[in-house]
Amino acid sequence: MDLQLSETHLKFRDQLRAWLEANMGRPWREELRDPNATEDSLIELRRAWQRKLYEAGYLGIDWPVEGGGRGATEVEKSIFEAELARADAPPILNTLGIGLLGPALIHHGSEAQRRRFLPPMLSGDEIWCQGFSEPGAGSDLASLRTSAVIDGDDFVLNGQKIWTTFGPWADWIFVLARTDQKDRYGGISFILAKLDTPGITVRPLRQITGESEFGEVFFEDARVPRENLVGRIGEGWRIAMTVLAFERGALSLAAAERYGRDLRLLAGTCKEIGRESAAVREKLGRLLVETEVLRANGLRMLANLADGKVPGPESSIEKVFWSEFDKRFRESALDILGPGGQLVRQSAEARHDVDWAREFLWSRAGTIYSGSSEVQRNIISKRVLNLPQEGR
Amino acid sequence: MKFELSADQALLRDATRDFLTSELPLEKTRTVMEHGADGYEASAWRSLADMGYIGLALPPDVGGQGLGTIELAIVLEEMGRVCMPGPFLDAVLAASLLTAGGEKALAADVVAAKSLVTIAHQDAPFAGTNATATTFTGGRVRGTKYFVPFAAKTDALLVTTPQGVVLVRAPYDVVPLETFDLGQRFGEVKLDHPGTLVGGPEILERVDLLAAVGASAMMLGIMSRALELTLEYVQTRQAFKRPIGAFQALQHRMADMLLKAESTRSAVYRAAWCLDTSDPQTALVCATAKAYAGDAARLVCGEAIQMHGGIGFTWELDLHFYFKRAKTLEQFYGATEVQLEKALVAAGY
Numbered sequence: 001m002d003l004q005l006s007e008t009h010l011k012f013r014d015q016l017r018a019w020l021e022a023n024m025g026r027p028w029r030e031e032l033r034d035p036n037a038t039e040d041s042l043i044e045l046r047r048a049w050q051r052k053l054y055e056a057g058y059l060g061i062d063w064p065v066e067g068g069g070r071g072a073t074e075v076e077k078s079i080f081e082a083e084l085a086r087a088d089a090p091p092i093l094n095t096l097g098i099g100l101l102g103p104a105l106i107h108h109g110s111e112a113q114r115r116r117f118l119p120p121m122l123s124g125d126e127i128w129c130q131g132f133s134e135p136g137a138g139s140d141l142a143s144l145r146t147s148a149v150i151d152g153d154d155f156v157l158n159g160q161k162i163w164t165t166f167g168p169w170a171d172w173i174f175v176l177a178r179t180d181q182k183d184r185y186g187g188i189s190f191i192l193a194k195l196d197t198p199g200i201t202v203r204p205l206r207q208i209t210g211e212s213e214f215g216e217v218f219f220e221d222a223r224v225p226r227e228n229l230v231g232r233i234g235e236g237w238r239i240a241m242t243v244l245a246f247e248r249g250a251l252s253l254a255a256a257e258r259y260g261r262d263l264r265l266l267a268g269t270c271k272e273i274g275r276e277s278a279a280v281r282e283k284l285g286r287l288l289v290e291t292e293v294l295r296a297n298g299l300r301m302l303a304n305l306a307d308g309k310v311p312g313p314e315s316s317i318e319k320v321f322w323s324e325f326d327k328r329f330r331e332s333a334l335d336i337l338g339p340g341g342q343l344v345r346q347s348a349e350a351r352h353d354v355d356w357a358r359e360f361l362w363s364r365a366g367t368i369y370s371g372s373s374e375v376q377r378n379i380i381s382k383r384v385l386n387l388p389q390e391g392r
Numbered sequence: 393m394k395f396e397l398s399a400d401q402a403l404l405r406d407a408t409r410d411f412l413t414s415e416l417p418l419e420k421t422r423t424v425m426e427h428g429a430d431g432y433e434a435s436a437w438r439s440l441a442d443m444g445y446i447g448l449a450l451p452p453d454v455g456g457q458g459l460g461t462i463e464l465a466i467v468l469e470e471m472g473r474v475c476m477p478g479p480f481l482d483a484v485l486a487a488s489l490l491t492a493g494g495e496k497a498l499a500a501d502v503v504a505a506k507s508l509v510t511i512a513h514q515d516a517p518f519a520g521t522n523a524t525a526t527t528f529t530g531g532r533v534r535g536t537k538y539f540v541p542f543a544a545k546t547d548a549l550l551v552t553t554p555q556g557v558v559l560v561r562a563p564y565d566v567v568p569l570e571t572f573d574l575g576q577r578f579g580e581v582k583l584d585h586p587g588t589l590v591g592g593p594e595i596l597e598r599v600d601l602l603a604a605v606g607a608s609a610m611m612l613g614i615m616s617r618a619l620e621l622t623l624e625y626v627q628t629r630q631a632f633k634r635p636i637g638a639f640q641a642l643q644h645r646m647a648d649m650l651l652k653a654e655s656t657r658s659a660v661y662r663a664a665w666c667l668d669t670s671d672p673q674t675a676l677v678c679a680t681a682k683a684y685a686g687d688a689a690r691l692v693c694g695e696a697i698q699m700h701g702g703i704g705f706t707w708e709l710d711l712h713f714y715f716k717r718a719k720t721l722e723q724f725y726g727a728t729e730v731q732l733e734k735a736l737v738a739a740g741y
Contacts, residue, residue: 001394001395001396001397001398001401001462001661001665002393002394002665003393003395003662003665004393004669005393006393009393075393263741264739264741267736267739267741270741281732281733281736282729282732284736284741285683285731285732285733285735285736286683286732288676288680288732288735288736288739288741289680289683289684289731289732289735290684292659292676292677292680292681292684292735293655293656293658293659293680293681293684296655296658296659296662296677296681297654297655297658299395299658299662300395300657300658300661300662302393303393303394303395304395304396306393306394307393307394307395307396309396314654317650317651317654317655320647320648320651321651321655374644376647377643377644377647377648378640378643378644380647380650380651381640381643381644381646381647384647384650385623385643385646385647385650387623387626387627387637387638387643387646388627388634388635388637388638389638390638390639390640390643
């Protein structure tokens with residue numbers, strides 16, 4: 001057992017820290033509270049920040065050099081995520097493109113697709129959204145009905161996608177569409193579509209936070225060239241499942257950095273407003289405990305990655321842990337702060353360090369997106385605990 | 393970086409598991425716990441010492457093997473798996489304190505199981521009771537200590553006082569304090585005895601950290617085994633013409649049990665590693681590991697009982713030993729409430 005970063009990884013981390021020191025503007029929480037900030041201005045800020053990271057060689061860290069990446073490993077990627085969280089850097093804009101589609105193209109795409117799509121994905125010139133969920137297909141994703149029918153050199157797409165994160169600002173969408181009505185899994189294909197294609201309409205959906213970070217996408221006889229198929233016809237499900245596995249890495253480390261920072265700010269506020277009763281201290285203590293255990297899980301994952309171990313279904317444990325903890329964290333913060341915790345960001349009385357009201361509402365999302373807690377627990381039961389399928 | 397055990401550490405784990413499952417399985421130890429006055433067997437205790445377990449993480453000059461906290465955690469995890477009764481952790485902590493205080497001859501005796509020494513810590517029977525501290529003045533220790541581990545079997549006690557840790561040698565009167573955990577025996581000791589100062593209060597700092605990690609490691613073994621037993625049971629027990637493990641209502645709770653057990657594993661071994669490498673975060677990491685492990689062990693063992701149904705509530709089934717042992721480990725060696733405050737202080741809050 002050794003939980004110390006190797007010399008190489010330490011050097012990577014220190015160089016990154018120095019780079020962030022020199023190149024990062026204001027912390028993200030300060031950008032958010034800027035009275036002049038608008039949804040659009042924040043999008044452009046994130047795009048510019050992404051480009052800066054790209055030009056410095058910090059995006060696509062674990063991608064091969066031929067794909068425009070750094071050619072490093074998931075260890076460097078995890079360290080990168082943790083350091084950006086530590087610095088409270090703005091989030092990049094193209095998270096779904098770089099996080100999901102990039103690996104899909106690297107592993108399943110054609111050379112031409114890689115050359116065409118990867119560079120603008122990394123630079124932030126083309127923003128991607130993910131067309132997986134449908135009104136009738138959420139956790140039961142394979143029951144999706146959006147269809148793609150071959151007609152000459154095109155696919156003709158019909159159907160509807162929903163909860164499409166970044167839909168309102170994206171340029172492109174990667175779609176899981178049904179190319180065979182009878183084959184539940186083998187009848188799904190992975191297709192790329194430009195959102196300004198005639199027949200495609202994006203409509204924003206207002207979220208419980210008041211923002212419209214996701215939307216719905218309608219396909220009405222939208223024609224997409226056949227060359228936009230990733231992999232082969234009917235390979236979409238397999239590609240989607242392997243790609244979802246790339247959403248892993250030692251995410252808990254970055255999460256622990258964020259909770260650690262917010263907790264520090266919360267504890268500071270408690271001192272300042274005189275909230276130091278035993279009940280408050282117990283709440284703070286419990287948040288600290290789970291933050292440190294989250295960090296321990298992250299270090300273990302990072303050490304396993306460095307040790308050449310490929311993470312398997314245990315990443316579901318990681319997902320359940322942080323997303324469920326997020327709810328407890330944000331609820332406790334509001335309990336501690338009292339009604340002032342509900343104040344919206346624009347309010348002069350609101351705390352300026354953390355947007356507690358927004359975080360409280362956002363915490364309801366984490367246990368739903370990217371595989372709900374229920375889906376993750378199914379995965380743990382079946383693939384880790386080897387329990388029988390339900391009803392058998 | 394590497395989280396997995398080294399080859400030597402894995403060997404230690406396997407050898408310990410073999411020894412404990414053949415020599416100290418619950419079917420044997422439960423008889424000793426139920427019917428023996430001491431709660432553990434002298435012969436088994438001697439073999440643990442002979443095999444070098446008590447001195448595992450102590451230096452060679454007190455007869456120890458000079459291994460680290462990680463190795464100690466590995467052994468304690470295995471002891472938790474068989475729900476081993478007896479003063480193992482208490483003796484290790486006392487020997488460690490004696491070594492730190494320069495009482496090497498007595499430390500060596502504890503390591504060799506020639507003497508038993510434990511730490512008399514608790515100044516009141518209930519938490520939060522307005523405690524009168526035991527004091528050390530003019531060479532004498534005066535006061536009453538509660539929940540002294542295996543007090544009746546000890547040859548000496550390490551008594552905590554505001555003035556420091558004081559060594560008091562037997563004889564002293566011990567009133568047994570019987571709790572539901574038969575793997576642990578406690579006593580109340582009234583002291584008005586001559587004693588020797590072993591060290592100032594700061595000497596307890598490292599031992600307290602070791603106690604937190606050690607108890608957590610044992611709870612890790614306890615909850616891991618309770619989960620295994622539950623997984624075996626739900627695959628065999630049939631209801632409504634299928635194994636009850638096929639019901640999602642149980643599956644999701646077992647997924648959470650695994651989450652707790654594996655997160656405890658990350659926390660415990662990180663804490664052991666921090667202690668061994670003198671990491672600046674050690675105090676925070678040990679306190680948080682103990683606080684987490686206590687809650688996790690109670691939850692996992694409680695769920696194990698629930699999923700076994702009626703049989704889970706019987707004396708006959710082993711699970712209650714796990715449930716009770718976990719509660720002792722949670723409430724002693726720095727209770728959750730204490731660890732939460734320690735963690736906050738360590739973090740500067």
